Amino acid sequence: MADVKLDAPTLKAKDFKSSQEVRWCPGCGDYAILAAVQSFLPELGLEREKIAFISGIGCSSRFPYYLNTYGMHSIHGRAPAIATGLAVSRPDLSVWVVTGDGDALSIGGNHLIHALRRNVNLKILLFNNRIYGLTKGQYSPTSEPGKLTKSSPVGSVDAPFNPLSLALGSEATFVARTLDSDRAHLQEVLRAAAEHEGSAFVEIYQNCPIFNDNAFETLKNPDTRDMALIRLQDGEPIRFGDRVVVQSGYGLEVKDAADVDESDVVVHKADVDDPAYAFALSRLSGTELDHTPIGVFRNVKRPTYDEGVRRQVDEAAAGVDRKEALDRLLHSGDTWTVL
């Protein structure tokens, strides 16, 4: 959305509601995300027609139907590819992708990593419920090892992906994580993502009460969350509960604050050029969620793919009379005339 103008029309959350009846299961985390997005979108300062949401397939991917913007509910895993085509050809639009853990990381893994590597101007929201919701509860690439599901009755033997590590390994320039249940945090992350030029990858932990209830309970329950949830704040030392994060070996480590000198506590900076730092942050927790950072892990500047592509075309096409140029092209090289 390089050319998007922020002329701030005064729209409200309700202006972004479509006429379609929302059809997720009662209690699904997707409702909370939808409400957060609808009430955030006016902040973009864009007319509704300048916004396009593209999704794949899954419960989460029904999202575009419920927004009064342009929307495409496409096919399983391919939304980043389709969105790339739209973003490249339409700099006047703000293009968003909504995807699930199966959609983005399983069938669509290839498109996700390549969109991130290219740094296409896309905001990618991955609703991670660690399960295949729409197909009624099979394990996904983010399910924990040993998970019992319909397709793994004696426990899954799959090793999971860490979505943020994957995104960072794909050269992503903006990587963040947030929670469906924390609207203020969710919107803060969306704001930062929207401001970022290039691909913004946002993992949203989302509860699926039907097939994987309470998957993120550790991070939500008042009894456990203070010892598990790490709220990253740019420029602030990383501390949570009575713990802190320090450097250790090639990475980072959680320690009791009491055992650490204040000056050794890592100060969070999302604009650190070396992705190793954000990667180390992403490795603080695995599927067990014991030390889970949320917030913006990485936010750096790099030329975007779509602008690069457009610049080459715009420079070459400036002032060209296409019909005349076509005639010249056809007559280029060896030609001969028969009288």
Add this chain to the structure above:
Amino acid sequence: MNTVRQLDRVVIRFAGDSGDGMQLTGDRFTAETAKLGNDLSTLPNYPAEIRAPAGTLPGVSSFQIHFADSDILTPGDHPEVLIAMNPAALKANLRDLKPGGTIVVNTDEFTKRNLTKVGYDANPLEDDSLEDYQVHPVPLASLTIAALAEFEVSKKDAERSKNMFALGLVSWMYSRPTEATEAFLRGKFKNKPAIAEANIAALKAGWNYGETTEAFPVRFEIPPAKLAAGTYRNVTGNVALAWGITASGVATGLPVFLGAYPITPASDILHELSKHKRFGVTTVQAEDEIAAVGATLGASWGGALGVTTSSGPGIALKSETISLAVSLELPLIVVDVQRAGPSTGMPTKTEQADLVMAMFGRHGEAPIAILAPQSPSDCFDIMLEAARMATRYRTPVMVLSDGYIANGAEPWKLPDMADLPDLSVEFATEMNAVDAKGEQIFLPFQRDPETLARPWAVPGTPGLQHRIGGIEKADGTGDISYDPVNHDHMVRTRAAKIAGIDVPDLEVDDPNGDARVLVLGWGSTWGPIGAAVRALREKGVSIARAHLRYLNPMPHNTAAVLAKYDKVVVPEMNLGQLTMLLRANFPGNDVVGYNKVRGLPFTSNELQEALEEVIKNG
């Protein structure tokens, strides 16, 4: 002194190791020949391996050109002249040579080791195995090295110029001018002037060798063909196709978006279009074919002329997205440059076996329009037709080219820009209906009663925000719908939209009007069928012919045409795919196939014999 003899046509094949530069040699000879005004047709044939082991049979690369003083339709069944750069090239190509044909052979490569490598027990140049041919033994490599002794190039570089020596010699034999090739070499080796001059010297040395030695007593001339007045150029199918896409952008007034992933024999379209940014053409080399078609569809949604190009294996990957485009009813052009399959098959060889995949290779009832160019230059016109159909009917259109026309070349009479069709497109900008409360609304699936197309309302259009998707939608509103009656209606409507596409009638060529047999082809068999039909008519045999460029929908008079003949013969480079479609769609006709899948185009001779057989046996 040499004598000069006039010929009306000749077929020459340059053959050598893949490292010998035979494709370049053939291209240059073709350019010289085009410049002289002969009609021509070419057939490159090369291995899939970039560098197969040197001197082996699988490593042989060849380039055939047929040129004449009248119009011709094929690159020729059998060469009359073979340039063989090594024993492998001789062995691999000898059986195709016409009896009594001429062989120019590079004797330097006929060493014991090289002969053994390809299974020659004895040197064929020394026994009598070639006595039916006119053999010109020429030590091409050592003559080239000797000619370049004074040049500042290594012996290896000098030796590598032997293809230019051969080109110079053959150019002399057939009285072709070499100035354009000299200019070409200077351009190609702009940064290596010593190499450029060495190649030019080799070219001239070859020419002088013909002129001064006694070895070639006769020299030939082929007068220009009497082609229709106009400016011509030589063009391959892939270049014509790429230019047709560029022209479609101009004709529609839309920016062109090409999404592609490299694959033989389609990659050259991507290469060519990536040079045409000045026309507002954007090319995206995607991570795979699924992403290529996906990005293209995204761009189409945004109002670009979306084109994706590939070959069979890649088209298979695009299948799911093409079905999505059917459901979304958005324009999408898919080019399949067919090659021999299944799987990797023979990637550099031609075939027509993707027709049924194009028709039915999707899930659900997912009809699309299908077109097939019939010759290299026709690729230009066919793309304009594809753009017309895709944008007017908001549908995917599949274009079935193949390796034969993609890499083959022919003279093309350049179209006048004034004749470029006006394909300008109107996007939806206004509400198109009124709801129960009397308010203006936008219905994304409200159809044009004539074309059944829905509005193309691109994102960014104020007030027309709407959602589209692969889930079945209610006709008109586009809202999600699982209503059984609506689904049946939508399936039939999408089918009716394709069936109702405006296509020109099938033209039948039946000069005497008394033919009982019709030969009906599609795609690249046009040339060989035409040559066979011409030869039969010269013998006094009556035969009718027609050629399908529109495969879905077929021309609306197809049933009437078929019904007029006792028998319909359908030659195809597959096991009978069009035959099957004709039998299913137009029962009651006697439709027989003539099918070969060798990775090579039909020879006109074999078709002539097959057709004669059918006509004789009734």
